[in-house]
Amino acid sequence: MTQMTGGCLCGAKRFTADMPDKLHAYLCHCRMCQKASGNVSLALVNVRHADVSWNEEPDWYQSSPIARRPFCATCGTSLGFRFMEGSENMDLTVAAFDDPSVFTPDSHFGAESIHRAWLNTEGLLEQRTDDYDKLQDMWRKAGAEPPKL
Template identity: 85%
Template sequence: MAEMSGGCLCGAKRFTVDIPDDPHAYLCHCRMCQKASGNVSLAMVGVKQADVTWDREPDWYRSSPIAERPFCATCGTSLGFRFLEGSENMDLTVAAFDDPSVFTPRSHFGAESINRAWLNTEGLPEQRTDEYEKLQDKWRKAGASPPTL
């Protein structure tokens, strides 16, 4: 087990969680996760609810009659998913972790809604944000620094 931390974009909602040595990270393609994240899939990692400690309780959205999703009402960050009853587990969004690079997807869920064109993007042109001068100029003009890894 390793303790990891994460949170939302604005920092208002933070968590720590014990992650097992071989965590089950996956991509969820179900329409609920697509709509909740505004994306073609949502990278999640399964954890025990009892292993999650919130510095500040997140806001909760009851996304269906059977489940709810933690999020930050200030910045809108999606933080996860849990069933209302019958499970000691929940999922946290991989991107909300301070170091999401430790997770590797092991499966796909909601396969009926996979947008296959977005699965393998190998070979598409890539551009780093720190090398995109127009973006860097906007940060400088705002008197701020861009987010880093």
């Protein structure tokens, strides 16, 4: 198993996860995940709950009678999903990992709610944040350096 780390935007909730050799990363399109993330889908990776350790226990939101979701109450970052009973696994949000580039989705879940126009965006204009001078200037005027890529 490989250990991977991640956490929320403000850094208050950090985790270390022992990752299985065969990763199951997927996009969930169910309405619950759409609402919880404020997005058209939620990228998740499935891990054993016992293989995740937190520097500080995340806040938990009981999003339904059968599931709850870890998050950071300080910055609002969504950190995953877990059924309350019947599963030794949980999901962590892909973007919460320090290096999300290692994950490739292998499936879609909640297909009844897929917004197909958002699945293949190849060919749309692509703008890099480090090439957007107005954004870079805003960071510097605020007395801070832009986030590192």
